[in-house]
Amino acid sequence: MADGRDGITRRDLIRVAGGTAAGLAGATLAGPVAGAAPAARQDEVVIRWWDQFQPLEALHRSIWDRYTETHPNVQVEYTVYNPSEMGQALQLAFSSRQMPDVHSLAGVSVPVPRLVADGWFTPLARGEEIRQRLPAGSLLDGITVFGGQVYSFPLFSFRQYTSCNWFNRELMEGAGVDPEVGPQTWDEFRQAAAAVTDGGGGQIFGWIQGIQFTDRLAVHVDELAQMAGALTSGGIDLTTGQYAHGTDPYVQALEFLVSLQQDGYLFPASSSLDARTARARWATGAAGMFLDGPWNVGVIQGEFSEFLDKVGIAPIPVANPQTPTFVHAVPPVGQLWVSSQSANAPIAEEILLELTTPEYYVGLAERMDQPPLDLTAVDRAEVHPTYRRAVALFQERVRLAPSPVVKNPAVADVLAEMAEVHPNLGEIAQGAFSGDVTDYRAALTEYAGKLSAERERAIGVVQGRGGQVSLDDWVFPNWDPAQDYTDAFYQPAGSGTPAAQ
C-alpha cells in the first residue's frame, strides 16, 4: 500500500540523515548525531541476536565471548524468546524496522521463500565457504539457498523424530520390562503401560502425554501413523501427492493412542497438561512412559537432574514388527538468519560462521538438545547414554523425505496461499481423547478433503498469477522410502535413478 511505502521512505530518510542506527533514542536524536554517527558506529558494534534456543545459551555465549576477545569493539546483545512470543516480536520488529541482526524464525510459519521474496534477509557473502564446511547435502535450494545464494544453514541434523519413547527405568523394571530394551511395538507399549498402571495403585500410570498441546500431539500421531505404514511427509502421501489423514495408518495410530486412555493407562490429568508440565509430572515418577524428542534428556539434566539416572529410552514403537517402516523427515532447515535490516551483516555472518565448526557440534551434542548437524560429533561428545542411544535410533529409523518445495520453489507460494483448516490433526486427536470426536476416520477424511480442496484453490491462485505449479509437484515416482531422498534424486525426470549412492 502506498501509505506504507511512504512511511518506510520517510523512515529511511531519517535513518540516512540522522544516522539513527538502532540504538539511538528518539529523544537524543536532535543534535549531535548527524554526520558523526557512522564513524561512531564503526567503533562500537552491537549485534542483536534473538532466538528460542535457551538450552544453547551458554554454548553460544562462549562463542560470542571468544569472538569478542579478538574483536573488542563487538558485543552480542542476546534475547531468548518463547516461540509463541517470538513470532509476534518479529512481526512488530519487522514493520518498525527494528529487526535484530541475527534471528531465528520461531513462531513465524510463513514459508521461508516468501520471506526471502519479501526481503527479510541478507544472503551470506561467504556462503560457498560455509557449504564446504558442512556435511555434503546440507544446503538445499528452496530451503536455505535461494537464487544461488546461501541465506542460512542448519545447525541440527534432520535425522530425529519427536516420539522417542522415554521411560522411567525403575517403574518399567518393576513392571517386568527390560529397561535396556524397552517396548518396541504398539502391543508391547500397551503391555508395559498396563503393567505399570496395575502396579501403580491408582497413583501411577503407564503413559503420560501433554494432550493440551495440539501441535505436538499432531506430530506424535503423524509419526506413529508412519510406523503403521503411512508413506507421508506433512500428512501427504508422496507417492500419490494426496493428503493421507483419512487412511488406515492415521486412523490406527489415533485408535491406538486413545485406546490407551480408554483402558485407563493414560495419566488422567494428561488432557490438561502441555509438553512442559507433562514432562515435569513424568519426572516426578507419576507415569512410566512419555513420548518426546531427543531434547527431553537435555531438559531433564538441566531442570530435574535428580531424575536423570532413571531415564531410559526406546524407539518410537511400530505397529507391526514385520514390516520395515521409517519416519520421513523434511530437509534440514536454516535456524539463524541475518536480517536485511542489519547494519553489520558481515560481522554477524562472521560470528555465525563459528557455528559450523567441529567443536561447535560437539558442544551442541553435549547440550543434548536437537542432535547436531554432524552426527559424528555425538561420538566425541560427553553425553548421557540415552542421548547417544536416541541418536543411534534415529540413524536406523529416520530417512530424508522428498520435498515438494525443493522440487519446485513455486510450491512455497501455494503453501503461503493456503488458509488453515480446522479442526486439524492435533485438534481432532484432542477431540478423540476428550470424546468429542468419535468417528475418527470420518473426521480425518473430512480434514484431508478440506486440505485438498484448499490446496487446489491455492494452486489455482498461484497459477493465475503465472506461477508454474501443479499437483505433480507433490508426487515423487522415483522415491524409495527406505533411502534418503538426497539432492541427486531431484534431477529432472527421465534421468532415471540417480547414481549417487
Added chain:
Amino acid sequence: MSALANLRPRRRPGRRPRLGVWVQVAVLAGICALWVYPFLWLVSASLKGQLEVFTAGLDLVPEAWRWDNYGRAWDDAGFDGYLINSLIVTLGTVAIVVVRCALAGYVIARYRFVGKRPVVAILVATLFVPVGYTIIPVVELSDQLGLLNSRLGMILALSGGGQVAAVLLYAGYFSRIPRDLEDAAVMDGAGFLQVFRGVMLPLAGPVTATVSVLTFLAAWNNFFVPLVFTFSRPELRTLSVGMLAFRGEQSTDWSGLAAAATISLLPVVLLFAFLQRYFIEGVAGAVKS
C-alpha cells in the same frame, strides 16, 4: 476555607465487637484461606527445587529452602537493571492515568457542555473492543512520532490505551459528591481549578486508590508494550520482559519464575496494603458535619 476544614474524613470511635462480628470473621477467614492459597503456593514454589515443585503437589513447605532460586531469578530476569525501568514506567503511567482520568471524569460527571454526549458515547462504545491486537498501529504511530525506544513512549502508550474504566469510575464517584461541598468552597471564593483540586480530588481518594492499584498492576505486568518499545535499546526493558528468560522452547524454569514473580509482585501487594486506608475513608465521612 471553613467548609474545607470540615472535609477531613473521620471515623467513629469503635465499640467492642459483638459475637455476630466474630462469626463473620470466621467465615471470611475460611474464604480468604482459599483465596490466598495459590499465592502462598507461588511463594513456596519459589523456595523449592525444580522437581519438588511438581512432586510436592499442593504441599506448601519446601524440603530444603532453596534461597538460591532468588539469586538466579534476580540475575536471569535482570532485576538489577530492569527494576528501575519498571518503576519509572509504571509510576509515570499511574500519574498520567490518574490525572487525566480524574480530570475527564470530573467534567463529565458534573458539567453539561457542548459535545458531552458524543464524548461519553465514544468512551462507552470503545469499551468492548478487544484491544489485544491493536499493538501494531500503536507501534506504527509511535514510530512516526519518534517515540519508539524511549521510556516516554512506553509511558504514553500505556497511559493512552484504554482506561475508560478509570474515567467511568471517576465520573460515577464525582457525580455522587453532594453539591453543598462544592458550593461552600465556591462561596469561599474558590475557582474552577481550586474546587477540583481542593475539594473534589481529595474526596475521590477511594477511586484514586482503585485506579492507582489497577493501573499499577496493568502497567507493571504489561509485556508487549515494553518489549516492542525497547527492541533497539534493551537496556530500557522492564521486568515483565526480563521474565522471558524463564521460558525456553521446551522447558520452563518454574522455581526461578516463581521467585522472580514473588519479588516482582511485592511492590503491588505493598501498594495495595498501603492504599487500603482510602477504601474506608471516603466522601461519606466528609459530608456529615
Added chain:
Amino acid sequence: MSTPTTSPLPAGASRGTRRPAGPRPLAGRLWDDRWIYLFLLPTAILYTLYTLWPIAASYWYSLLDWNGFSRDRAFVGLANYRAALDDPLFWQAFRQTFLFMVVTVPIRVALALAAAVALNNPRLPFATLFRTALFLPVVTTTAIVGVVMGFIFDPVGGPVNLLLLRAGLVERAVNFLGDSDSALWTVMGVHVWKWLGVTLVYWLAALQTVSEDVYEAARVDGANGWRVFRDITLPLLKPFTVIIVLLTAVDTLQVFDLVLTMTNGGPFFSTEVVETYIYRQAFAATIPRLGYASALAVIFGLATLLLALGQAGGLRWARRAREAG
C-alpha cells in the same frame, strides 16, 4: 447541612453547570466552558492516539488480506467478513464468550458486593488483612495459577475431587479441565476466583459514598442488617451498579492468559473464547491472518456494543414504564 442548595452562580467557568436561560452564541459557550475542555484535553489527545486511532486502523486492516509480516497488503473488501460469517469455530468462541460473561459477571458482582459490605464495617477485626487476601489472586502470576489449578483440579487425588468423592456427590473423579463438558465451567470458576478482588475494590470505593449516619439512623429505627442493606445501601449504590457491571463485563474479555495457560482453548475448542481465537488468527496461525483477525474483532466489538445499547435501552424503557404505571 449548612450551605443552601441553591447558591449564587459560581465564579469562572463552572457556569457550564447552570447555563443562563436563552440561547447564546456557540463560540461564547465554548469560551465560557474553556476549563471543561482543558480538563478533557489530555484524555482527548491520548485516547485519540492510542485507542481510537488503533481501532480505526483495525477497521482498515479488516478489509485487507495481510499476514502482518510482509509488506503487501491486498485490499479484499468485505471478504474477511464473509469468511467470518461461515467460520463455525469463531461463532462457537463467540457463544462461549457470552456464556462466560453471562455466568461470571453476576456472580462476581454479587459476591464482591457481599464481601465489600462485610469488609466495609469499620468495626470488623482484621478487615485490612481480609481485603488484601481477597485481592491477592489478582496479582498472582497467571502461568503459576495454571500449574496450581492443575493440582487442585487433578482427577487423581486433587482436593476438589477428593471432597466431591467423599461427600458422595460424584461416583467417579471428574476430569475438570480435561473434559469438554466441564472445562469451560472450571475456567469460569477460576476466573471468578482470580478477578473477584477487582470488583471488590470497585464496590469498596463505591461504598465510601454512603454515610455511616444513614446506617446509624436505620439501626435506631430497629432495622436489621438485611433490611438496611436492601432498603438503604442498595438504592444508594444503584448508580455504581451499572458502572461496576459494565467494568466487570469488560474484564471478562481479558480471560486470554487464563484460558491459554489452563486449557489452551481445549479440549476440542470447548474453552475457546473470542480473544484466544482472534489471537490464534493474528499471531499463532500457520499463516497469520491479521486482516481476518481484525474483522473478527470488529464484529465482536460491534456485537457487544449492540448488546450494551440494547441493555441501556431496555433499562430506560423499564424505568419509563414503571414511572408511567
